[in-house]
Amino acid sequence: MADGGGEPDQLAGERATAQFDVDGMKVAWAGSRHAVEVADRMARLVASDPVFRKDTRTMLSRKELFKDTLKKAAHAWKRIVELRLTEEEANLLRLYVDQPGYVDLHWGMFVPAIKGQGTEEQQKKWLPMAYKFQIIGCYAQTELGHGSNVQGLETTATFDPSADEFVMHSPTLTSSKWWPGGLGKASTHAVVYARLITEGKDYGIHGFIVQLRSLDDHSPLPGVTLGDIGGKFGSGAYNSMDNGVLRFDHVRIPRDQMLMRLSQVTREGKYVHSDVPKQLLYGTMVYVRQTIVADASKALSRAVCIAVRYSAIRKQFGSQDGGPETQVLNYKTQQSRLFPLLASAYAYRFVGQWLKWLYTDVTQKLEAKDYSTLPEAHACTAGLKSVTTSATADAIEECRKLCGGHGYLNSSGLPELFAVYVPACTYEGDNVVLLLQVSVVLHLVARFLMKTVAQVATGKQPVGTIAYMGNIQHLMQCKSAVNTAEDWLNPAAIKEVFEARALRMAVNCAQNISKAPSQEEGFSELSPDLLEAAVAHVQLIIVTKFIEKLQEDIPGPGVKEQLQKLCSIYALHLLHKHLGDFLSTGCITARQGALANELLGKLYAQVRPNAVALVDAFDYTDHYLGSVLGRYDGDVYPALYEEAWKDPLNETVVPDGYQEHLRPLLKQQLKLSRL
Numbered sequence: 324m325a326d327g328g329g330e331p332d333q334l335a336g337e338r339a340t341a342q343f344d345v346d347g348m349k350v351a352w353a354g355s356r357h358a359v360e361v362a363d364r365m366a367r368l369v370a371s372d373p374v375f376r377k378d379t380r381t382m383l384s385r386k387e388l389f390k391d392t393l394k395k396a397a398h399a400w401k402r403i404v405e406l407r408l409t410e411e412e413a414n415l416l417r418l419y420v421d422q423p424g425y426v427d428l429h430w431g432m433f434v435p436a437i438k439g440q441g442t443e444e445q446q447k448k449w450l451p452m453a454y455k456f457q458i459i460g461c462y463a464q465t466e467l468g469h470g471s472n473v474q475g476l477e478t479t480a481t482f483d484p485s486a487d488e489f490v491m492h493s494p495t496l497t498s499s500k501w502w503p504g505g506l507g508k509a510s511t512h513a514v515v516y517a518r519l520i521t522e523g524k525d526y527g528i529h530g531f532i533v534q535l536r537s538l539d540d541h542s543p544l545p546g547v548t549l550g551d552i553g554g555k556f557g558s559g560a561y562n563s564m565d566n567g568v569l570r571f572d573h574v575r576i577p578r579d580q581m582l583m584r585l586s587q588v589t590r591e592g593k594y595v596h597s598d599v600p601k602q603l604l605y606g607t608m609v610y611v612r613q614t615i616v617a618d619a620s621k622a623l624s625r626a627v628c629i630a631v632r633y634s635a636i637r638k639q640f641g642s643q644d645g646g647p648e649t650q651v652l653n654y655k656t657q658q659s660r661l662f663p664l665l666a667s668a669y670a671y672r673f674v675g676q677w678l679k680w681l682y683t684d685v686t687q688k689l690e691a692k693d694y695s696t697l698p699e700a701h702a703c704t705a706g707l708k709s710v711t712t713s714a715t716a717d718a719i720e721e722c723r724k725l726c727g728g729h730g731y732l733n734s735s736g737l738p739e740l741f742a743v744y745v746p747a748c749t750y751e752g753d754n755v756v757l758l759l760q761v762s763v764v765l766h767l768v769a770r771f772l773m774k775t776v777a778q779v780a781t782g783k784q785p786v787g788t789i790a791y792m793g794n795i796q797h798l799m800q801c802k803s804a805v806n807t808a809e810d811w812l813n814p815a816a817i818k819e820v821f822e823a824r825a826l827r828m829a830v831n832c833a834q835n836i837s838k839a840p841s842q843e844e845g846f847s848e849l850s851p852d853l854l855e856a857a858v859a860h861v862q863l864i865i866v867t868k869f870i871e872k873l874q875e876d877i878p879g880p881g882v883k884e885q886l887q888k889l890c891s892i893y894a895l896h897l898l899h900k901h902l903g904d905f906l907s908t909g910c911i912t913a914r915q916g917a918l919a920n921e922l923l924g925k926l927y928a929q930v931r932p933n934a935v936a937l938v939d940a941f942d943y944t945d946h947y948l949g950s951v952l953g954r955y956d957g958d959v960y961p962a963l964y965e966e967a968w969k970d971p972l973n974e975t976v977v978p979d980g981y982q983e984h985l986r987p988l989l990k991q992q993l994k995l996s997r998l
């Protein structure tokens with residue numbers, strides 16, 4: 324259709340210019356041919372089922388939206404059972420249903436908490452019921468008064484040896500559980516985090532399985548107060564989730580409902596701690612942070628897919644002499660805003676795959692009672708969760724702007740995507756609080772290295788993602804050898820400057836902290852700098868994992884070449900954005916910074932003919948994208964026009980309220996004007 328400038332064939336033309344094998348890229352993105360096939364099958368299953376429609380979601384009231392979520396969750400479960408889907412297939416089906424709801428917390432946190440913190444006996448008792456949805460569970464940790472400070476939680480679980488029971492109690496208003504997803508209306512059970520008190524002593528935070536609602540009529544059990552905490556940011560979006568409030572008034576649970584893998588309370592009330600680190604109590608959060616990194620690439624790639632396709636369709640200016648108008652994707656400014664986001668989507672995908680591997684490796688080691696890699700798992704999940712979610716939230720908003728006015732319409736899919744995504748910067752650990760955790764590690768290592776720099780060759784070397792810090796003697800004084808723009812294509816040149824920048828920032832902080840009256844004061848004063856050092860370290864991890872991915876065998880004509888360009892764009896756009904860090908730490912000269920920028924411009928031009936194919940490789944259905952601007956066929960304008968008429972405001976030609984408020988006003992003004 325050429326009417327008004329919308330040209331669906333435009334996307335076919337774009338696809339024809341691709342210089343690589345899109346199927347091969349789909350495999351690189353998904354991780355394997357099998358993963359592409361399963362994802363594709365599940366996405367189509369959801370897209371073809373009318374129950375899973377979501378095009379009018381933002382127009383529903385909160386109550387309608389919540390009921391719709393219950394319906395979709397029940398229908399998804401029915402399909403999972405009927406089709407005997409595997410765990411992998413079921414997870415994908417839920418992903419493509421794309422509506423936050425209680426099931427996310429049931430599978431994502433309640434089940435993992437019992438698996439990670441329950442004894443074998445407890446797992447045998449509770450997991451089969453959870454697997455069959457005979458009970459629905461949530462993760463009730465955060466309270467009205469404390470979220471980040473887990474050790475500050477106030478809910479109590481006091482052991483009563485006369486009854487062999489714990490008494491769960493909310494002693495203050497601020498001890499009310501507040502935020503847990505699925506708690507408000509759906510869950511029958513929760514893993515509740517509370518202060519364990521036995522023999523008159525407070526042993527700190529522990530997990531307990533608590534039944535909240537009757538399994539007969541869903542009413543709250545005696546002593547339990549429950550409700551939803553109220554509407555949240557945006558229309559549709561996370562309002563499908565019943566984030567809840569919970570108060571206990573001396574509610575009794577059997578002793579064996581304390582999660583006892585890490586520590587136990589005996590029949591007599593003795594507290595016994597196993598030989599495992601107490602931090603394993605936080606294991607569910609580590610697991611979820613790892614999944615959140617993988618989710619960042621999904622959310623970002625959706626936004627980028629919409630913005631790239633629409634930018635290829637949208638035309639503005641350039642036709643004064645009667646010639647064709649310019650596709651906005653051809654504007655260098657559009658490319659320099661959009662292509663780093665495209666590159667980031669791929670970067671987060673690969674670092675997410677690596678983090679999943681790391682998490683699995685650490686879990687296996689923990690099972691063999693090797694706890695040495697726990698701090699690395701904590702720092703990597705915390706840091707990557709923080710950096711990828713903050714950047715993704717910003718990027719979705721940038722994609723909205725890249726789509727001009729139409730990006731602000733709900734039918735573009737971008738406002739809802741942003742509203743659903745942005746709390747990822749806060750939940751599962753506020754991003755600043757998590758980065759400070761990373762900076763503690765960096766500071767300790769930097770301080771240790773500064774002290775031992777003379778013996779570093781013989782001393783204990785840092786390992787894992789901080790291994791580069793052991794190369795302190797070289798990295799503190801090296802100068803980049805880049806001399807031409809193309810020199811920046813060398814991954815070793817990139818890695819060296821990213822390592823030098825991260826290490827020098829950490830060492831600068833450690834030096835400044837050591838000048839403070841106390842380490843605590845120094846840490847507090849320097850915390851804004853420590854955050855930046857932590858970001859530099861995490862960006863280095865992402866860059867390194869992208870470079871390592873490119874060392875693997877990546878089949879398909881042109882696939883690796885495209886990924887190499889994206890890797891360079893990812894790293895060099897960070898270099899450009901944080902040029903101040905690179906210059907002030909003396910890693911590069913201003914000229915080398917300018918050369919990096921020069922290369923970026925050339926790389927954008929090389930990516931341009933491949934842009935649409937690079938987002939096609941995400942393999943998203945129109946249903947999952949949920950955007951008239953991002954449609955696969957590019958038929959944007961008729962779809963926008965049609966979508967407008969679905970708005971409830973257009974159900975009548977003359978609006979409700981005309982008789983009461985518009986007509987009298989107009990009549991009054993008419994009378995006045997006749998006077």
Ligand SMILES: CCCCCCC/C=C/C(=O)SCCNC(=O)CCNC(=O)[C@H](O)C(C)(C)COP(=O)(O)OP(=O)(O)OC[C@H]1O[C@@H](n2cnc3c(N)ncnc32)[C@H](O)[C@@H]1OP(=O)(O)O
Nearest residue numbers: 427431464470471472473474602605608609701750751752
């Ligand atoms: C798939 C599901 C869909 C997603 C939906 C999302 C739904 C959202 C759910 C939630 O939000 S659940 C609630 C999440 N809450 C948080 O994330 C709270 C954030 N706070 C914390 O994680 C921690 O308390 C803290 C801020 C990291 C630490 O605070 P503090 O310094 O007071 O620590 P301590 O508790 O005293 O421990 C210190 C010691 O432990 C190490 N450590 C901390 N966390 C971990 C961990 N996760 N794993 C391993 N180790 C950890 C920390 O580094 C210290 O070590 P040392 O220095 O003593 O060696």
Ligand SMILES: Cc1cc2nc3c(=O)[nH]c(=O)nc-3n(C[C@H](O)[C@H](O)[C@H](O)COP(=O)(O)OP(=O)(O)OC[C@H]3O[C@@H](n4cnc5c(N)ncnc54)[C@H](O)[C@@H]3O)c2cc1C
Nearest residue numbers: 462463464465469470471502503504746749750751752755
């Ligand atoms: C949509 C959503 C879903 C959620 N789901 C769940 C759930 O299922 N279960 C559950 O238990 N919880 C859940 N939560 C709660 C969530 O985990 C907490 O909100 C989160 O951990 C942040 O804690 P907070 O709210 O106490 O923030 P605060 O810690 O009060 O943060 C407020 C500000 O203080 C700053 N700050 C705090 N501490 C420090 C520090 N030490 N140094 C510097 N700055 C600091 C933060 O950076 C932030 O700017 C959910 C939250 C949201 C928004």
